[in-house]
Amino acid sequence: MNRKFKIFLPLIILSVVLTQPVLQAGDRKTVIFSALSDTIGVSSLTPQSADSIFSFIKQNSDIIDFDDCNICKSRAHIIARIIEKYFPHISAGKVWLIADSKRSSTKEIYRYKPVIMLQGKGSCDSWIYHVAPVLISGTDTIVIDPATQSKPVSLSTWYEGIIRPGGTGFIVIKNSQWYIYPEDRDGYFLDELHPWIENSGDLYDAAYLRSIDETLRAKHGFFEPWKFKFYTQKLFELVK
Numbered sequence: 386m387n388r389k390f391k392i393f394l395p396l397i398i399l400s401v402v403l404t405q406p407v408l409q410a411g412d413r414k415t416v417i418f419s420a421l422s423d424t425i426g427v428s429s430l431t432p433q434s435a436d437s438i439f440s441f442i443k444q445n446s447d448i449i450d451f452d453d454c455n456i457c458k459s460r461a462h463i464i465a466r467i468i469e470k471y472f473p474h475i476s477a478g479k480v481w482l483i484a485d486s487k488r489s490s491t492k493e494i495y496r497y498k499p500v501i502m503l504q505g506k507g508s509c510d511s512w513i514y515h516v517a518p519v520l521i522s523g524t525d526t527i528v529i530d531p532a533t534q535s536k537p538v539s540l541s542t543w544y545e546g547i548i549r550p551g552g553t554g555f556i557v558i559k560n561s562q563w564y565i566y567p568e569d570r571d572g573y574f575l576d577e578l579h580p581w582i583e584n585s586g587d588l589y590d591a592a593y594l595r596s597i598d599e600t601l602r603a604k605h606g607f608f609e610p611w612k613f614k615f616y617t618q619k620l621f622e623l624v625k
């Protein structure tokens with residue numbers, strides 16, 4: 386049965402013990418769930434099938450870069466397409482986690498309070514946002530994110546590792562075709578805007594072409610035109 390549901394979740398305060406046995410006030414993490422999330426289909430997803438999807442994606446590490454922390458929107462676009470193509474019984478969406486201070490509606494608030502960005506790995510220790518494919522099962526919301534995880538994880542496990550202690554993250558779950566969130570000229574997420582910029586969904590549109598280009602260059606750097614054409618064709622064969 387392919388049920389549908391809408392994500393309407395309240396403000397949740399997460400108390401997460403990091404290294405201290407006793408929670409300190411500054412360790413508290415906050416996540417806000419947007420009321421403007423899309424309706425994502427519920428899939429018949431078992432832990433085993435989620436593991437299979439994750440493993441299949443990781444098998445393509447020769448052409449998809451899972452280490453670069455600056456190409457998440459392109460990587461998520463490609464992975465979501467792979468899931469849709471090779472696992473047609475699964476409905477994939479995307480989950481966006483955005484630093485609360487980078488929402489257009491909170492600009493004034495953060496003029497008077499500390500700005501705490503999201504945390505990535507390596508050199509990406511001040512993320513504005515992160516995005517990854519998400520799958521909805523009958524009992525949980527599962528994130529497929531080889532860039533930050535070694536296996537499929539629950540939504541809460543995913544964002545708890547990215548929101549900094551003392552920080553706040555804003556979550557919105559959208560359909561898989563969306564490539565990037567709407568933003569103003571200062572780069573702030575227009576979090577009160579319901580309709581996002583619509584892509585054509587065609588594999589040769591600007592979003593897919595940019596996704597393939599960014600992903601390949603992150604993996605292989607700048608190389609000879611003939612080699613770039615070879616890897617481009619290989620990635621196109623995977624997603625088309």
